[in-house]
Amino acid sequence: MSTYIGIDAGTSMVKAAAFDERGRTxxxxxxxxxxxxxxxxxEQDMDEVFGAVSEVLSALTGAVGGPVALIGLTGQGDGVWLVDGEGRPVRSAIxxxxxxxxxxxxAWHSSGVVESVFRRTGSAMFPGCPGPVLAWLDRHEPAALDAAASAVYCKDMVFQRLTGVRATDVSDASMPFLDPRERAYSGEVLESLGLARRRGLLPRISDPVAVAEVTAEGTGALGARIANGPYDLPACALGAGVTAPGDGLLIVGTCLAALVAVDALALDGEPAGLHISTDRAGHWLRAMPAMVGTAALDWVLAITGVAHTEVDGLLDAAPPGAHGVRVLPYFAPSGERAPFVEPRLRAELTGVSLESSRADLIRATCEGIAFAARHCLSAAGLSGTLAICGGGTRSSAWTRLFADVLGRPLRIVEGEVGARGAVLAAAERYGVGLDTAGWTAPTAVVEPDPGRADFYAKAYDDHLERLAAARARARAV
Structure with a gap:
């Protein structure tokens, strides 16, 4: 029996999953x-990340035994991972x-640069994307850029360390330098960001994705075929079977990512989110990767001393509306990036009194995150079916809450969805025929409750009003 391995180098966890030919984990x-x-x-330590990849790959290959048919690689996107010619760190990853x-x-917002880049690429920059980070390094740490051979993304660093091949793919390159029509770096964008002289740091774009054999020892996979697939958001879309225009995916992870498959670019409207190029020309994912996500709930749980195992019970203990407690869940130190860019936006907690309970606070936080998801999916143009995955879906009560707030059925996709998508991308690249429908079939469908859906439709309007006021205050700082 052949084994297929997907590696997902995430922000807080590195995982490797082994699948059989039918897609069973x-x-x-x-x-x-x-x-x-x-x-x-x-910042992150690249050697720690790569060491974790080596460990999970070695442990997995040792445990499953037998031949590895192929390996698919994915990982977190954005940021800047400066490496030398061997793929080793020049400084910590940003x-x-x-x-x-x-x-x-x-300053770029005020001068119109952010808008002009969006109109060209369909990608709205935020503080942690490569454009601003590279420009900041060019001004404050030019020696680091001088010493680097490449400014890559997480999975690209891993791929180079595993194979010796320096390359990225069109999905990672989408933010913010890729012209989505030409599927190549835009010299105009680099010039507008003051980075034309640093163009040599950008890795070659492999289209389709780069393939090679594993050459790194200590991984348990010497000689195995590997593909440097799309980064985690589009990999999850593949793993959830979201490819038809109008269909969407909500990833409830560290960040809250809303993706909708589209066959046309939408470069008008408020610059926000991005258009992720896929392995098919003329096909994109309209993405709204919000900074808000499970990290917001984790912070509230830590502050209140609530364990993850208690969340479902507390959600059931408080009614919709959480007795008037409201949370705008924008806890990230860099503000928000989708479906709008507001670097100074911060979280707000209102409606609390001495009568408020921990259940009210937990439910209000989960509701606030679900409202943010509805905002993102609306901005992305969802019109078809909706799949949902990620760590947040392990809470059945929160998943039901998402269905009620979104007012639509949710196709539950369990397991390591990003790793699954990475395998499917690798199989496509190597010409290995897999039953994609079987690999991506949902494990369940959660229907919304009509009464609660009506309640949340009105509450969502209130959320948007409070958000508008908070954004105005953030801009006034």
Whole structure:
């Protein structure tokens, strides 16, 4: 029996999953990785990330035995991972959660640069994306850029360390330098960001995705075929079977990502989100990857001393509306990036009294995140079916709440969806025929409750009004 392995190098966890030919999960190995957060900055140790990849891959191949048919690779997007010619770190990786470039981005907003880049690429920059981060480094740490051979993304660093091949793909390149019509870096965009002289740092775009054999020892996979697939958001879309125009995916993870498959670029309206190029020309994912997500709930749980195992019970203990408690869940130090860009936006908690309970606070937080999801999906143009995945779906009560707030059925896709999508991308690239429909079939469908859906439709309007007021206050700072 052939084994297919998907690797997902995430922000807080590195995972590897083994699947059989029918897409059934055989085994999963995972290792946590640290994130250094301080003074609005977020950095990661590349050697730690790659070490975690090596560990999970070695453990997985040792446990499943037998031949590995192929390996698909995915990982977190955005940020800047400066490496030398061997793919080794020049400095710590700057994460997509980093906020150090917010003042530079403010200036670009005021001068119209952000809007002009969006009209060209369909991607709205935020502090942690490569454009502002590279420009910040060029101004404050030029020696680091001088010493680097490449400014890559997480999975590209891993791929180079595993195979010796330096390359990225069209999905990672989509933010913010890729012209989505030409599927190539835009010299005009680089010039407008003051980065034309740093163009040599950008890795070659492999279209379709790059393939090679694993050459790194200590991985248990020497000689195995591997593909440097799309990054985690489009990989999850593949793993959830979201490819038909109008269909969407909601990923309830560290960040809250809303994706809708589209066959046309929408470059008008408020610059926000991005158009992720896929392996098919003329096909994109309209993405609204919000900063808000499970990290917001995790913070509230830590502050209140509530365990994850208690969430379902507390959600059931408070009614819709949480007795008037409201949470705008924008806890990220770099503000929000979708479906709008507001670097100084911060979380707000209102309607609390001495009568409020922990259940009210937990439910209000989960409702606020679900309202943010509705905002993102609306802005992305959802018109078809909706799949949902991610760590947040492990809470059945929260998943039902999402269905009620969104007012539509949810196709539940369980397991390591990103790793599954990475395998499917690798199989497509290598010409290996897999039953994609079987691999991506939902495990359940959750229907909304009509009464609660009506309640939340009105509550959503209130959420938008409070959000507009909060954004106005953030701009006034």
């Amino acid at each position: 055989l085994r999963v190995e995972s290792r946590p990785v640290s994130l250094d957060l301080h003074d609005g900055r977020a 994460s997509w959660m980093d906020g150090r470039a917010h003042e530079l981005l403010d």
